[in-house]
Amino acid sequence: MFKKVITVFAVIMTMMTGIICTVSNAEEVNTGFTVTGIVKPEFVNSGSTASSQLSGFIVTVEGLQGTCQTDSTGHFELNNIQRGAGYTFKISKPGFLTRTISDKAISGDTALSTGGLPIDIWAGDFNGDLSINMADIIEFAKGFNLISSSEKYNLVLDMNQDGAINMSDIMIVIKHFSKTANDYLQNITATTIVKSTVPMPTPTKKPTPTVTPIPTKAPTPTVGMTGKVTYTLIKASSPTADQLAAYEAITAAMDKAVFYYNQYTSIVLNLRVQYEPSVATADANINGNIRFGKKEYMNHITAMHEIAHTAGVGTTNQYRSLIVNGVFTGTNATNQLRAITGNSQDVLKGDSQHFWPYGLNYTSEVKSNDDLINHCKIVNAMRKDLGF
Ligand SMILES: [Ca+2]
Ligand SMILES: [Ca+2]
Incomplete structure (x- = not known):
């Protein structure tokens, strides 16, 4: 029975076009905007491996709890982002150079990118130190010539996800050799989506009570815990x-x-x-x-x-x-x-x-x-x- 429920849930999740992730700060809940985007490394083609290449990019917002992952089309959607300036978004995935998009003002539902102009992200930072250099090539060499049936095969190194770690993968990696996270184009064009320009009510802060308040249940974040x-x-x-x-x-x-x-x-x-x-x-x-x-x-x-x-x-x-x-x-x-x-x-x-x-x-x-x-x-x- 339990298994059946899980299966039905999985089917529903698959039918949805994107993973919906709620990001919250503790005081203001369900009053914010939606921020969407498409993440797509330039080497992704339309073949059968595209979905695993496009999924699994983790998107976080500095200072807010919760994370979001891209779905099989590279799409992500963050909810409950409050009106404000200076938001910093981070996009990461093992094997990729983490991309930071900073100083974004949010004043309505916002598309950080669209399908026509997705957010590019570069492959090759295997040790996660925010640069692509010899240390990463050394990491890569450890998995070179391995195929998916071998015990030590590392999917992170198999950039085109064809089940073999070989020259075609290294060609993808060296394309951005010697680049660091600061080399990404800093000014990405965000579009405020017109349908939501109706001003959202600005959440009012509750006055500080003079008597000891009765503790209210904290909102349960959809994603994220209190670690x-x-x-x-x-x-x-x-x-x-x-x-x-x-x-x-x-x-x-x-x-x-x-x-x-x-x-x-x-x-x-x-x-x-x-x-x-x-x-x-x-x-x-x-x-x-x-x-x-x-x-x-x-x-x-x-x-x-x-x-x-x-x-x-x-x-x-x-x-x-x-x-x-x-x-x-x-x-x-x-x-x-x-x-x-x-x-x-x-x-x-x-x-x-x-x-x-x-x-x-x-x-x-x-x-x-x-x-x-x-x-x-x-x-x-x-x-x-x-x-x-
Ligand atoms: Ca590195
Ligand atoms: Ca490969």
């Missing part, structure tokens, strides 16, 4: 070139990892992060310390795995007591997994330190952003099982 994971990277006072490079890679990894945790969990953590070359891979402690050793582990997937350890996964007695015969038996996490897979028999496998699926124990586990989001959902549910 607040912060971190401090501990740095040497006179860093070497090696340390500087590590700090840069760790910062990119942690920023992205924290972004997912804050969007898709309600976990609050203050972390201390270190570069420690003597650490073979990366490690973490329930006291909030994370250490990165080798460069290849300075990525957001490993960072998310380590954050899970600081949240109690594999680092608490409560966690270990819930592992019974190789299965994590917590009710919340089990139900969350079944909600993801649609299979009411699924269980989370685990040992004293790790769990799977969605434990992000290997970077190769991640085939799409959904795997990162599902990791967050499971860890969030596990925290409830652990009694946090």
Whole structure:
């Protein structure tokens, strides 16, 4: 029965022309405008792979909760954007150079682009450091000549999504070699959609009550949660070139990892992060310390795995007591997994330190952003099982 409901829901979602995402700031709800756009890398053709190339770009608005993803046509729609100037929109996807569109005034429903003139975004920033350079080519080389049936095949590197990582993909990447995020055309033409020029009522602020107010239920955001994971990277006072490079890679990894945790969990953590070359891979402690050793582990997937350890996964007695015969038996996490897979028999496998699926124990586990989001959902549910 449950599975049937899921299927019907999936069909309805497929019929919709776009993913509708509500972005909200806490005080003013459902009074704002809609901002739409089409994201399309220039190398996307009309073939069968176009839909996976166009979907999955994450659109966020600086200062607002919630994210939106492009659908299979590259279309996104953000709702509940208040009238205002100086909005900054960010568009990102693993393997692409994040594009920032800043200083946009919103005074009505707005199209940031149209199908005729979509927002271009460049491929090739595999390490997410906002530039396309040799470091990315080195990342790319790790997957070169692999095909989709091989275990180490990384979909992010397969730019034309034809199931093989080869010269045709590198040709796409080198097109914008040596570009940084600042090289994008800064002034994008936004169109205020005429049908909505009827002025929306300006929301009035409630007067501050003089007596203690009865707490009202906070609006539930459609997307986004109340996670607040912060971190401090501990740095040497006179860093070497090696340390500087590590700090840069760790910062990119942690920023992205924290972004997912804050969007898709309600976990609050203050972390201390270190570069420690003597650490073979990366490690973490329930006291909030994370250490990165080798460069290849300075990525957001490993960072998310380590954050899970600081949240109690594999680092608490409560966690270990819930592992019974190789299965994590917590009710919340089990139900969350079944909600993801649609299979009411699924269980989370685990040992004293790790769990799977969605434990992000290997970077190769991640085939799409959904795997990162599902990791967050499971860890969030596990925290409830652990009694946090
Ligand atoms: Ca890069
Ligand atoms: Ca390819």
